[in-house]
Amino acid sequence: MSVKSAFVSFIQEEQHRICSSLEILDGAARFGTDEWQREEGGSGISRVIAHGKVFEKGGVNISTVHGLLPREMANQFGVTESRFSACGISLVLHPVNPLVPTVHANYRYFELYDQQDKVKDQWFGGGSDLTPYYIFPEDGIHFHRALKSACDRFSPDWYSRYKMNCDQYFVNHHRKEEMRGIGGIFYDYLRPDDQFSERLLLEFARTCVQAFLDGYLPIVARRKDLPYGDRQVYWQEIRRGRYVEFNLIHDRGTLFGLKTNGRVESILMSLPPRARWEYGFSPDRGSAEAALLPYLQPRDWIQG
């Protein structure tokens, strides 16, 4: 079996398993299923949960698309016009309770082909990151430690390298470098070599997905029943506005999807259910909300 087929099996299994876990945790809502075809080649399955007891909106999507790489993307990758295939799993969960963080994960595999349809380049990419609205330091430590354990099984360097990538990526540059959340890991253009075979890199993605579940689900379980009120919901909506800004202005995955004529509903599934923009909003000095921004600055989560 080719690594591409193996990757497709992996994301199909994970989609099923993750949705089951999340449905049990939610206890009320179920995931719907939308299968779709892409006109230029490929297909996907979007699974979406909405108005749950725990999850206000969430999606776990898989897709396998192929065709001719758009010129703009070819330029970005530094290649001439090529045929490509891309498969991946992408997940965003926006919980009801503002004390539960939003989470995002995405793992993908990419191939470029030469004129004889031979693979001329291939790489893996992926990452998981956490976006809290309120500060619980132990949550950040737990989430990052789970990801570090996953990385450490493959290379002692990877966690620190991919953690730094993540800190540099999920940034609202237009807001004076404001961070989207507390990060996690992010890697891209990870190509097989003598040390890391393509099978090993597939195992790395699988391990990261497992670590994402181990890192996130206990946080949800612990925070989902904490009391909150209008003030917390208001702040959650303000912060979700920043999430929208990042996804529509800066996120390469979103722009790639929109430029390759991807399925809009699946791509924009990542947007929060509600968002708010207040001119010149600033949280009260000394409040829990005001403490969030400094807390989001990149830090060492492993030392605690």
Next chain:
Amino acid sequence: MSVKSAFVSFIQEEQHRICSSLEILDGAARFGTDEWQREEGGSGISRVIAHGKVFEKGGVNISTVHGLLPREMANQFGVTESRFSACGISLVLHPVNPLVPTVHANYRYFELYDQQDKVKDQWFGGGSDLTPYYIFPEDGIHFHRALKSACDRFSPDWYSRYKMNCDQYFVNHHRKEEMRGIGGIFYDYLRPDDQFSERLLLEFARTCVQAFLDGYLPIVARRKDLPYGDRQVYWQEIRRGRYVEFNLIHDRGTLFGLKTNGRVESILMSLPPRARWEYGFSPDRGSAEAALLPYLQPRDWIQG
């Protein structure tokens, strides 16, 4: 007085006059005033109204900025690196009542300088467009007729040309060419020539601003007290999500502002107070909401 100075006086006067009119119409909230400086050169005055009786959020901003044109913008204009100045007035109003449309207007004047700081190019740009949530055909006719009268005072061709520009510009291309609203007029790179002096083009901008007020204020007055409920607010939030998508993904003015290190709060003042994204949302068949999208397709408003 240079045309640039005259344009600056014009936008200062209009800002004052428009805010006064809107405050009277609102009857409850007042516009706040924020003066700001741009580090690389220039300044602005943002006037914002929020949580009014009629206007949930609105801004009337003026700015005069100058400096070195960012490379990306220079490429777009087809010039080498140049010093530039840009001044303009920009306005967005998001009413409380979903039966009152959102409106946007922007009028600006641009100069590029040669190495001796002589003006080597100059142009005017601007436009006004209306974004209803519910259909009142007479509102669309009234709005467009006001703009047509303004254009007709200068040239018999302009309304149809600038109306078409507007229909082509305010489009969410990533949503199968979904229209943002019912348009209005939009012009750009309008350069003085033998027939239209720079003073005449300034007068055109002034006439358009007046037409915008004449076209919009009666609509607000007529719809603001109509009854509505949760269903209408929900739909308003869904449609405002599309407004956010257009502004962050497609709007050249927003991207120009963010890329020239403009004042973020003033640029993103255009975003609605609240927005909502529901996966796969589709209005009930036969409902007033379902009728909106076909209604937004470009049409002849003058024949009615």
